[in-house]
Amino acid sequence: MNDMPRGSIPSETVRRIQECIDIVDVVSPYLMLRKQGQNYVGLCPFHQEKTPSFVVSPSKQLFHCFGCGAGGDVFGFLMKADALSFPEALRVLGEKAGIAVVPASSPVQDPEESSSKESLLKIHQEAAVYYHDLLLNHPGARLTREYLQKRGVQEDAIKNFMLGYALPLWDGLLKYLQGRGWAPDEAEKAGLAILRQDGTGHYDRFRDRLIFPIRNLQGKVIAFGGRVLPNSQSDKGSDATLPKYMNSPETSLYTKGQHLYALDKARGAVSQAGSLVIVEGYLDALAAHQAGVQNVVATLGTALTQEHLHLIGRFTRKVILVFDPDLAGVRAALRTVELFMSGGVHAQVVMLPEGEDPDSFIKNHGSVAFKELLSKPIGLLDFALQQMVAKASKKTIEEKLRIIEEVLPVLAKIQNHVERSHYLKWVADELGVHERDLGQELVHHVRKSKKVPKQEPSFIPKTPQFPVEEQMLIQLLLQGKVKPNALQGRVQPGDFTDPRLGPLFSLILETAQGGGEVQIRELLLATQHDSEINLLISAWSLQELTCEEYEKTVQDCLQKLYSKRLNRELQEMEEKIRKAEQEADRETVRALQQGVLSLKRQILLTQQSY
Numbered sequence: 001m002n003d004m005p006r007g008s009i010p011s012e013t014v015r016r017i018q019e020c021i022d023i024v025d026v027v028s029p030y031l032m033l034r035k036q037g038q039n040y041v042g043l044c045p046f047h048q049e050k051t052p053s054f055v056v057s058p059s060k061q062l063f064h065c066f067g068c069g070a071g072g073d074v075f076g077f078l079m080k081a082d083a084l085s086f087p088e089a090l091r092v093l094g095e096k097a098g099i100a101v102v103p104a105s106s107p108v109q110d111p112e113e114s115s116s117k118e119s120l121l122k123i124h125q126e127a128a129v130y131y132h133d134l135l136l137n138h139p140g141a142r143l144t145r146e147y148l149q150k151r152g153v154q155e156d157a158i159k160n161f162m163l164g165y166a167l168p169l170w171d172g173l174l175k176y177l178q179g180r181g182w183a184p185d186e187a188e189k190a191g192l193a194i195l196r197q198d199g200t201g202h203y204d205r206f207r208d209r210l211i212f213p214i215r216n217l218q219g220k221v222i223a224f225g226g227r228v229l230p231n232s233q234s235d236k237g238s239d240a241t242l243p244k245y246m247n248s249p250e251t252s253l254y255t256k257g258q259h260l261y262a263l264d265k266a267r268g269a270v271s272q273a274g275s276l277v278i279v280e281g282y283l284d285a286l287a288a289h290q291a292g293v294q295n296v297v298a299t300l301g302t303a304l305t306q307e308h309l310h311l312i313g314r315f316t317r318k319v320i321l322v323f324d325p326d327l328a329g330v331r332a333a334l335r336t337v338e339l340f341m342s343g344g345v346h347a348q349v350v351m352l353p354e355g356e357d358p359d360s361f362i363k364n365h366g367s368v369a370f371k372e373l374l375s376k377p378i379g380l381l382d383f384a385l386q387q388m389v390a391k392a393s394k395k396t397i398e399e400k401l402r403i404i405e406e407v408l409p410v411l412a413k414i415q416n417h418v419e420r421s422h423y424l425k426w427v428a429d430e431l432g433v434h435e436r437d438l439g440q441e442l443v444h445h446v447r448k449s450k451k452v453p454k455q456e457p458s459f460i461p462k463t464p465q466f467p468v469e470e471q472m473l474i475q476l477l478l479q480g481k482v483k484p485n486a487l488q489g490r491v492q493p494g495d496f497t498d499p500r501l502g503p504l505f506s507l508i509l510e511t512a513q514g515g516g517e518v519q520i521r522e523l524l525l526a527t528q529h530d531s532e533i534n535l536l537i538s539a540w541s542l543q544e545l546t547c548e549e550y551e552k553t554v555q556d557c558l559q560k561l562y563s564k565r566l567n568r569e570l571q572e573m574e575e576k577i578r579k580a581e582q583e584a585d586r587e588t589v590r591a592l593q594q595g596v597l598s599l600k601r602q603i604l605l606t607q608q609s610y
């Protein structure tokens with residue numbers, strides 16, 4: 001959580017925005033939420049998990065993850081999810097609510113990092129506009145426009161995906177950006193320009209390329225992919241060493257293997273379709289969207305990674321991989337098997353007919369045929385094993401052994417025993433070996449490769465220990481099971497022995513309007529600077545209570561607090577007696593001993609009443 005105080009913006013504005021915004025609306029684009037009782041639950045976007053421990057409460061307008069401890073209000077969520085500062089999160093939500101966010105006095109100073117992120121986003125947006133405008137209007141982009149036309153990319157899609165064109169110039173973008181106030185080293189930082197080796201200046205990274213803006217989940221441009229055009233100068237001329245595809249380098253906005261092309265546009269359709277379709281090329285994804293199949297994304301020139309799966313898992317548990325039937329496509333499919341088997345996302349495969357990619361398939365057979373194809377995927381495991389077993393002629397024993405070597409690691413990964421023996425039998429039949437022999441090889445392999453079982457990384461912070469009755473009382477208050485004014489005169493902030501809970505108790509009483517209702521939002525705002533207490537509030541507000549008879553529990557808690565107070569007083573008094581005895585102050589000793597007796601009687605009474 002960000003430590004910046006929220007003070008610089010009028011709290012009135014903050015409150016008005018809070019009232020207009022529903023945390024469920026803000027959170028739901030980031031993960032699949034399922035209704036559970038009064039709350040929603042889902043897989044936490046902040047740590048990897050397979051069972052949901054992320055809770056969103058519409059009534060309390062807060063979220064908490066009982067796995068990793070993340071929690072807070074709607075601002076806290078956006079700050080964490082999009083790495084925003086508080087003023088940035090406020091601005092985003094203000095825009096959503098139609099409320100202008102004006103700083104109270106001096107302009108808000110963003111932390112350096114987030115302001116540099118913001119400026120990176122701005123320069124990317126400017127560059128995207130520049131490239132896009134060139135593609136639409138520049139005479140030099142005529143061939144590129146014709147190329148897109150030939151590939152059936154319509155103007156709507158060009159605009160929707162904001163495709164662009166980089167002129168074959170060394171400083172086209174640089175000059176444009178400079179004209180808009182950007183220094184060359186800012187363009188370099190964004191990965192848009194490259195410093196000359198002799199250090200004398202910069203040149204454009206993307207030249208004579210079709211440009212695909214890569215966007216984050218919020219639709220903001222964070223990087224570019226550039227494709228060399230067939231027959232262009234670069235394709236055959238001096239730049240022949242350049243790769244066909246080139247992406248932006250990594251920046252603080254963009255990390256390789258963490259983004260999927262068009263996911264910002266696909267995610268709505270993903271939740272409708274219940275699955276995500278992954279293709280390989282930008283134009284493949286574009287063609288699918290254009291044909292009305294919108295739950296489609298493309299990998300950005302890298303193999304699928306664990307991070308991709310984590311990202312995907314926030315939206316769906318079902319993935320359909322579309323592969324070309326050539327050897328490279330098959331190999332790519334096989335590489336993903338182990339990834340998916342340990343990833344918690346179920347993968348299926350669709351193979352295209354010989355010589356087709358999704359783009360050409362849609363063009364040649366139409367979108368209905370493409371949808372039809374997608375409706376009949378086969379399991380990735382079936383597919384992989386079929387490919388492995390089928391690819392050799394299976395005649396010689398050497399070949400069979402080689403295939404078995406390849407198949408065993410995959411079989412060993414199958415967790416479900418029934419499933420495993422099903423595939424074992426199938427492979428044995430296909431290879432013409434005894435099922436029992438293959439089974440023994442499998443056992444052998446599992447033993448050989450047995451390592452420490454892989455566990456989900458544990459981000460669970462050490463839960464601070466609190467005295468049970470103190471925590472329970474605060475929890476009952478936060479969850480509205482006991483009203484603040486019902487505790488009037490029965491317990492003091494000083495009765496809490498934990499140094500964090502006394503002040504929290506005072507704050508709860510202060511913010512409760514007229515002592516009637518606890519104001520969670522106010523509490524979260526007031527404790528924004530103290531992330532530990534802030535997280536405590538969101539956790540304890542949502543954590544299920546272990547008790548049922550609330551009034552009785554309150555009684556018990558109060559009694560324990562009371563008897564702890566008496567015991568403290570007793571200790572203090574005995575300490576004073578020791579001191580007075582040292583000073584031979586008999587009168588004081590006698591008076592104190594009276595007090596001790598009376599305290600002991602009271603303590604006895606409280607114990608009896610349990």
Ligand SMILES: [Zn+2]
Binds near residue numbers: 046068
């Ligand atoms: Zn979490």
